[in-house]
Amino acid sequence: MQVSANKEPESKPVSNEQIKADTSISDGPKVSAFSLASIRAKKALEESNKSYVKEELQLPTQSFSETEMLLHWTKYAKRLGEKGFRIMESLLLINDPVLNGVAITLELPNQGSKLDFEKELNGLLGHLKGHLHNHDITIEVIVNESIQSKKNFNDQDRYNRLHEINPNIDLLRTTFGLDLNV
Template identity: 65%
Template sequence: MLLQWGKYAQRLSDKGHKIMESLLMIGDPKLDGTTIIHELPNEGSKIDFETELYGLLGHLKGHLHNHDITIKVVVNEKVENKFAFTAIDKYNRLNEINPNLELLKKTFDLDL
């Protein structure tokens, strides 16, 4: 499901719909049975997201071969994006994603 979610976001990005792509990529949606729960930071984002909801549902239903899928949008004002500004912040974020980065750094004695 996450793979198809990302592919749909990429398709929107390729078409120039950067705002919608960012709404899709704010966080990973959670799956509860056949319901996809996606958290957004405010009501305005929810309204923007819902304009593309049927296209996203069609894409997911077709590619996942499951026509029972529904999407529930939850507004969570505490959702925050983590942005990496310094080299150390960027390294720490990438290391969260792939812990093998630390091994690479030690093996080749790399500096930040």
């Protein structure tokens, strides 16, 4: 008698009934889709789904001042800067936001800045809502692409600009006897 090592195991033919029996999911009694039992089961399933309705929570809505909002705004911006998100930090600090009730308005210089800001908007809103204890806060972003830059052309224009910033520059000019044709 010779035994061959390369002999493959014989496969047995499998009937359709065995496949259906093996893939049967439920171990309980079969219920027809059109029977009263299936209708009762469907109603019970719908009732159980209704019981998982999320309850309405009363979220805090305390009033807050613009200075409190600015304080938490800058804290959040500084924290982002420490984490390495310098662009977002600069976007938050580029302009002071304006508070109108619970709506915060921020003016950004271009559309690209607005898109970058909106990526991190949820984190900022979560921070402000949590620290100011008001969950009605909304943030509106306005794009203002008309950037006006004052150009100083000559010495007189530069002096006038410095005088607008600090009127005490006149005292400095007279104290040191600076000769500027004013």
